[in-house]
Each structure stands twice: as structure tokens, then as C-alpha cells.
Amino acid sequence: xxxxxxxxxxxxxxxxxxxxxxxxxxxxxxxxxxxxxxxxxxxxxxxxxxxxxxxxxxxxxxxxxxxxxxxxxxxxxxxxxxxxxxxxxxxxxxxxxxxxxxxxxxxxxxxxxxxxxxxxxxxxxxxxxxxxxxxxxxxxxxxxxxxxxxxxxxxxxxxxxxxxxxxxxxxxxxxxxxxxxxxxxxxxxxxxxxxxxxxxxxxxxxxxxxxxxxx
Numbered sequence: 001x002x003x004x005x006x007x008x009x010x011x012x013x014x015x016x017x018x019x020x021x022x023x024x025x026x027x028x029x030x031x032x033x034x035x036x037x038x039x040x041x042x043x044x045x046x047x048x049x050x051x052x053x054x055x056x057x058x059x060x061x062x063x064x065x066x067x068x069x070x071x072x073x074x075x076x077x078x079x080x081x082x083x084x085x086x087x088x089x090x091x092x093x094x095x096x097x098x099x100x101x102x103x104x105x106x107x108x109x110x111x112x113x114x115x116x117x118x119x120x121x122x123x124x125x126x127x128x129x130x131x132x133x134x135x136x137x138x139x140x141x142x143x144x145x146x147x148x149x150x151x152x153x154x155x156x157x158x159x160x161x162x163x164x165x166x167x168x169x170x171x172x173x174x175x176x177x178x179x180x181x182x183x184x185x186x187x188x189x190x191x192x193x194x195x196x197x198x199x200x201x202x203x204x205x206x207x208x209x210x211x212x213x214x215x
Contacts, residue, residue, distance in 0.1 A: 050083075050086050050087075050088075052082075052083065053079055053082075053083035053086040053088035053089070054088060056075055056078060056079050056083075056088070056092075057079060057088040057091060057092060059075055060072055060075040060076055060079065060092055060095060061095075063075055064095060064099070069099055069102075069103070072095070072096075072099060073096060073099060075092070076092040076093070076095055076096040076099075077096070079092040080092060080093060080096075087121065087124075090116050090119060090121060090124045091124075093112045093113075093115065093116050094112075094113075094116065094124070094127065094128065094131070096112055097109040097112040097113050097116075097128075097131065100112065101135065106135060106139060109135060110132060110135055113128045113129075113131055113132040113135070114128075114132065116128035117129045117132060122156045122157075123159075125156075126152070126156070126157050126159075126160040126163075127160075129148060129149075129152060130160065130163050130164070130167065132148065133145045133148055133149060133164075133167050133171075134167070136148070137167070137170055137171060137174060140174075142171045142174050142175050143175075145167070145171050146168065146171050146172075149164050149167060149168055149171075152164060161188075161191060161193075162188045162191055162192070162193025162194075162195070163193070165184050165185070165187045165188035165191070165193065166184070166185065166188045166193065166195055166198055166201075168180075168181075168184040169181045169182070169184035169185040169188070169201065170201075172184060173201075173205075178205050181205060182202065182205050185198060185201055185202045185205075186202065189202065
């Protein structure tokens with residue numbers, strides 16, 4: 001540490017330091033303040049966006065409950081266009097897909113669900129995939145449904161494995177591959193999946209012994 005004998009020497013040292021470092025110090029302070037202000041602005045902006053999207057989503061729920069399909073569709077599309085980076089955009093897409101199914105517009109419903117399924121929110125992605133497979137089942141796209149489930153990443157879908165297992169069973173039943181359907185249903189049951197119809201589906205399948213007798 002440098003020692004100065006007089007105040008004049010100290011003052012000269014300060015002047016020299018300021019001459020050498022003053023500009024960079026000011027720039028650093030300005031940048032630091034800008035970062036803090038920018039971060040606060042971004043957080044406030046995100047909060048405002050979320051609150052506005054939430055309010056519109058509340059109106060969407062009311063419109064759906066009142067069976068006002070036109071209003072609901074407009075609200076859902078507004079949320080998606082104005083607040084695409086909020087979670088309410090995906091929620092509104094799920095509701096809009098449901099409305100499209102009720103209107104018989106299956107291709108549009110599938111497009112909406114595929115968009116959500118490709119998103120970064122793993123829980124919503126799995127919900128969308130499950131609904132998409134159900135649409136495929138209803139539309140006779142059995143092999144496509146099996147392929148979609150086969151492509152699901154187990155690491156991000158463990159809490160939905162029972163749903164997928166039951167759907168695999170449903171798809172195999174539709175394909176008349178009953179042994180494979182039974183195996184899928186049993187897997188869901190053994191893994192603790194709770195479904196009110198799962199046991200009925202298992203019971204409804206002809207047992208392997210009866211199949212042999214019929215042959």
C-alpha cells in the first residue's frame with residue numbers, strides 16, 4: 001500500500017487515478033445501473049403480461065362454461081397472439097382444441113395439440129400428446145397413435161406412464177391385438193395407475209385360455 005506524506009501528494013494521487021480510471025469507472029457504473037433497471041423493467045413487464053393473460057383466460061373459462069363458442073374462440077386466439085410466451089397461451093390452446101373437436105374440426109384440433117406437444121413445458125406437452133392420441137384413436141389412426149407414444153421420452157413422462165399404457169391397450173384393442181392390449185392394461189394396473197375403467201377393460205378381454213379353446 002502506497003503511503004503519502006502530505007495531503008497534496010494524496011490529492012495528486014487521486015487525480016492521477018481518476019485520470020487513468022475515471023472513464024471506465026463511470027462506464028461501469030452506468031452499465032450496472034442499466035442492467036438493474038433493465039432487469040426490473042423486464043420483471044415488471046413479465047408480471048404485467050401474465051396478469052393480463054390471466055384475466056383473459058378467466059374470461060375464456062366463463063365463455064366456455066356458458067357455451068359461447070364464438071367468444072371463447074376469439075379469446076383463446078387473442079391470448080395466443082398477444083401473450084404467446086405466457087403459460088396461458090398453452091392453456092388456451094388446450095381449450096381451443098377441445099372446442100374444435102366439438103365443432104368437428106379434427107385437423108385444427110390436432111394442429112393445436114401438436115403445437116403444445118412440441119413446447120418446452122413437459123407437463124403440458126404430455127397432456128397434449130395424450131389428447132392427441134385419443135383423437136387418433138377416435139379417428140382410426142391406430143398405428144400413428146402407437147408411434148406417437150413410442151416416441152415419448154420416458155424421462156419426461158414418468159408421471160403419465162399409466163395414461164400411455166392404457167392408451168396403448170385401447171389402440172391394440174382397436175387393432176384386434178388383444179394379447180398385447182391385455183399386457184398394456186396389466187402394466188398400467190401393476191404400476192398403480194388408477195383408472196375407473198381399467199379393470200373393466202381387462203375383464204372384458206377374453207382370457208388367453210378361452211382364446212385357445214375357441215381355436
